[in-house]
């Protein structure tokens with residue numbers, strides 16, 4: 001069965017192959033902490049550049065990052081349009097709809113857009129560089145129950161599978177002259193049932209047979225499972241973890257001191 | 268919606284000319300220079316090994332896929348123009364798995380979905396639904412729950428829901444998978460009856476024995492190329508050719524071919540034919 005897409009892209013890079021999935025998870029967490037700790041666009045922009053550098057190091061193509069970037073751009077525009085009406089301070093620029101637009105407002109809008117971009121891109125890079133299998137093993141080592149681990153991998157596996165199903169169903173209904181694009185919004189909602197219905201039934205079908213197949217192969221017969229995927233922390237991992245922890249502590253400290261902020265009024 | 272596609276008597280039902288296709292710009296070419304002409308009123312089987320390109324080719328007939336190079340015309344209309352939904356008036360397409368299309372509660376509502384999409388007047392739609400249900404033998408199930416039907420009946424329901432749109436050309440992708448012999452025969456017979464009304468049928472299947480019994484013309488696809496095309500009795504009796512597509516003649520044909528030196532023809536397709544030949548050879 002042709003599969004629509006998978007988020008993870010295998011590459012022979014250091015980040016893909018050498019770094020422990022737990023470290024990568026920690027790095028993602030750290031980026032989130034940093035993104036929330038600062039609200040100055042220069043700082044957030046700097047961190048964003050670091051994330052993009054990591055993507056380069058991981059040999060990810062710009063093209064694969066494009067969807068995340070375009071998505072974030074929308075947020076950037078939106079937040080540039082909204083925040084200046086709420087955040088004041090600094091030299092005034094102009095007056096719009098009876099509201100004074102100030103430098104700080106624009107900077108804060110920029111920062112919020114960059115913050116979303118940062119989180120989205122970091123999550124994207126993380127998913128593209130961390131194989132679901134290794135991640136699961138990593139989480140199991142961190143104490144995740146093994147059944148939850150399998151559920152997680154299955155869920156990740158489900159996304160492309162259900163997408164393929166959705167495409168097939170849409171094609172089958174198009175062949176029955178269903179043309180959602182030509183309907184008015186109300187009819188479109190009503191007629192979407194022709195796609196949602198079978199998709200629902202198919203997902204239940206697939207889930208049920210997956211459950212059976214797992215059981216038939218002895219899943220949950222013993223407490224716990226072994227795995228052919230081997231992971232382990234190296235010195236590199238430890239250095240990275242220490243650096244991440246230091247960065248987070250520093251960021252929190254700076255936040256308390258009020259450095260790297262446009263305003264203290266908002267997060 | 269545009270005017271219904273005109274039924275022009277002289278146009279071939281399907282005219283595929285030098286078509287090349289790949290699923291993505293960087294992906295491998297899946298159809299290489301395929302040309303195929305199916306006249307109106309023909310009943311054609313498309314056979315070949317898994318991944319040979321049968322479905323890919325068939326999806327070109329109703330515009331679900333558009334050729335990367337070459338032209339596909341159905342009833343004289345270039346498929347690059349109209350949308351799939353518009354082409355659905357001309358070409359019906361039944362998917363392999365009925366569960367990919369069944370969504371309505373009642374059998375009747377399911378079958379009526381296509382006719383309603385075509386904006387047929389209610390009486391006309393109702394008549395078509397009844398006809399289609401009658402034809403596939405689901406009449407007494409009209410008010411049953413669609414999902415509660417067994418696999419064979421769901422397959423018939425899927426066929427009926429496309430027949431109700433009364434397309435002059437019908438493409439059916441592997442209607443016999445998962446069905447027992449009885450169910451498979453039923454489906455092919457009903458396609459035969461539909462064909463007897465002068466409609467064009469293209470059926471994709473792996474069931475060569477049934478093709479041999481019931482379908483007059485056979486096209487073999489292998490590795491994205493048409494490697495054989497002709498009368499079923501000719502195509503299915505050429506063991507060497509079929510071998511290239513990892514197929515082999517139906518069992519009864521192979522038996523007949525072993526008996527060639529006793530004067531049995533090598534293109535026997537059915538048990539009845541073999542029996543007649545044997546009678547002849549034995550001088551009865």
Ligand SMILES: Nc1ncnc2c1ncn2[C@@H]1O[C@H](COP(=O)(O)OP(=O)(O)OP(=O)(O)O)[C@@H](O)[C@H]1O
Nearest residue numbers: 002290294297315316317318319320321322323324
């Ligand atoms: N959606 C798709 N994306 C990419 N490649 C595809 C897609 N669908 C099919 N293919 C590839 O195209 C080739 C032809 O596939 P196709 O489904 O047309 O074969 P088929 O003859 O219908 O096989 P089967 O008997 O298994 O149904 C195969 O190599 C297949 O992997």
Ligand SMILES: [Mg+2]
Nearest residue numbers: 321322323440
């Ligand atoms: Mg197929």
